[in-house]
Amino acid sequence: MKKILAAVVALIVITATFATTFAVALFDSPYIGNANTKKFHYASCRSVDEMNPDNQVPLYSVDEAQRKGYTPCKRCKP
Numbered sequence: 001m002k003k004i005l006a007a008v009v010a011l012i013v014i015t016a017t018f019a020t021t022f023a024v025a026l027f028d029s030p031y032i033g034n035a036n037t038k039k040f041h042y043a044s045c046r047s048v049d050e051m052n053p054d055n056q057v058p059l060y061s062v063d064e065a066q067r068k069g070y071t072p073c074k075r076c077k078p
């Protein structure tokens, strides 16, 4: 009986971990800044796909992006 309980608890923990990871990926930052060019984009912008992942900076608002010195991308106009 204890073994079953332990298995159920382990299953719940694993499911919760996966759900959290999925939620974080789904509700990721809406904007991505380029640390190299100092431009920021909608996360869906094609330029983000072309960007070196090392240069990608997550940004949560236009205000935050501008405060950090980023200018809006001319392609996606965030």
Ligand SMILES: [Zn+2]
Pocket: 040, 041, 042, 045, 046, 047, 048, 073, 074, 075, 076, 077
């Ligand atoms: Zn863009």
